[in-house]
Amino acid sequence: FVYVAFVIDVYARSIVGCRVATSMRTALVLDALEQALWARKHRQGLIHHSDRGSQYLSIRYTERMADEGINASVGTTGDSYDNALA
Structure with a gap:
C-alpha cells in the first residue's frame, strides 16, 4: 500500500502540499x-477541513x-462529503 496526503488551496484551486x-x-x-x-x-x-482520520x-x-x-x-463520522473536494 501507498498512502497519499495532500492539501488543497481551494481559493487558488491548486494542490499546495503533498506527501507519499x-x-x-x-x-x-x-x-x-x-x-x-x-x-x-x-x-x-x-480553515483546514479534514475527515476524522486519527x-x-x-x-x-x-x-x-x-x-x-x-x-x-x-466533518462528521461516516460523512461521504468529507472528501468531496478531493
Missing part, C-alpha cells in the same frame, strides 16, 4: 501541511495548526 509514504502516520500529514504552509505566505483566516486529530497536528492560527473544521 508506505505508512499512514502523523508525520505524513504533517509534512504535507508544512509544504502547504511554505507555499502559502498569507495565512490569515485559513492523523488529522493527533496532538502534534492540531498543535501545529494552532501555532499558525489555522481553524480546524472536522
Whole structure:
C-alpha cells in the first residue's frame, strides 16, 4: 500500500502540499501541511477541513495548526462529503 496526503488551496484551486509514504502516520500529514504552509505566505483566516482520520486529530497536528492560527473544521463520522473536494 501507498498512502497519499495532500492539501488543497481551494481559493487558488491548486494542490499546495503533498506527501507519499508506505505508512499512514502523523508525520505524513504533517509534512504535507508544512509544504502547504511554505507555499502559502498569507495565512490569515485559513480553515483546514479534514475527515476524522486519527492523523488529522493527533496532538502534534492540531498543535501545529494552532501555532499558525489555522481553524480546524472536522466533518462528521461516516460523512461521504468529507472528501468531496478531493
